[in-house]
Amino acid sequence: MTKRFVPIYGLYLAALVLLSQPQQAKAMSISIVECSVAQFVCPNGNIIGAAVNVNDFLQDNDAGLNANLAVGGFTLPLTGTATNTNGIFISLTGTGTATSPAGLAAETWIDVTVTQTYNMNPGIVGLIGAAVDFNQGNCNAAAVAADSSVQATLSVNGTLLPVLGAAGNGLGIGTCATAVPNAGGGGTFNLAGGPVFGIIPGQITLTGLAQFDFKPAAGAQTIDVPYGESDTAPEPGTWLLMGSGGVMLGLVRRKRRA
Secondary structure (H helix, E strand, C coil): CEEEEEECHHHHHHHHHHHHCCCCECCEEEEEEEECCCCCCCCHHHEEEEEEEEECCCCCCCEEEEEEEEECCEEEEEEEEEEEECCCEEEEEEEEEEECCCCECCCEEEEEEEEEEEECCCCCCCCEEEEEEEEEEEECHHHHHHCCEEEEEEEECCEECCCEECCCCCCCECEHHHCEECCCCCEEEEEEEEEEEEECCCEEEEEEEEEEEECCECCCCEEECCCCCCCCCCCCCCEEEECCCCCCCCEEEEEECC
């Protein structure tokens, strides 16, 4: 008796073609606005200042956008990166630090958004994806003393994930005064949300959102932008969506009797 494994070559080759197709991306944009109220996200009618930066690039390459944004005396040098692996695993990441002007007299809210649209690989459309977001970073000593804070979340095609850093939702508070003390006299916070599962559509727009609440203080306050590289070593935060799915290649085993 002999045994042979006969692959279904058509299905196998079709899967390889689908998984090898690079998917084109649209523009990534970064914006920062000064808000007159604490509502997250800031309503359009309460925006009192704004700065925007936009860049175009293709997917399947780690592509970054550097923006040195400033509004109302607040500064935010920011590096945003959008990554896609063949339209299957996608992420929106960045690093930067928001700084308030010294001698801030009134409580001020600064909103930051980073947006990127991805065309997903046809081979995983309709499968289940998992969205994960993080709010991780550091506050300096002035921000800790003032009890300033930051909230963050991820929007996937307009649907917000649970807000990290908001009181009352059981996901932790992003307040500098409750952060773990660090060697520099400031504090470190580390919050994570998800996974949130959903059906993968043909196109996904990720928007990372954060709102800084800077309270009055004599010195300049700094709080890290709550997102960063998505790897096993904690870095200042991450907004990430992974389209998780597999393609069944299939093998048919046929038995023949000698």
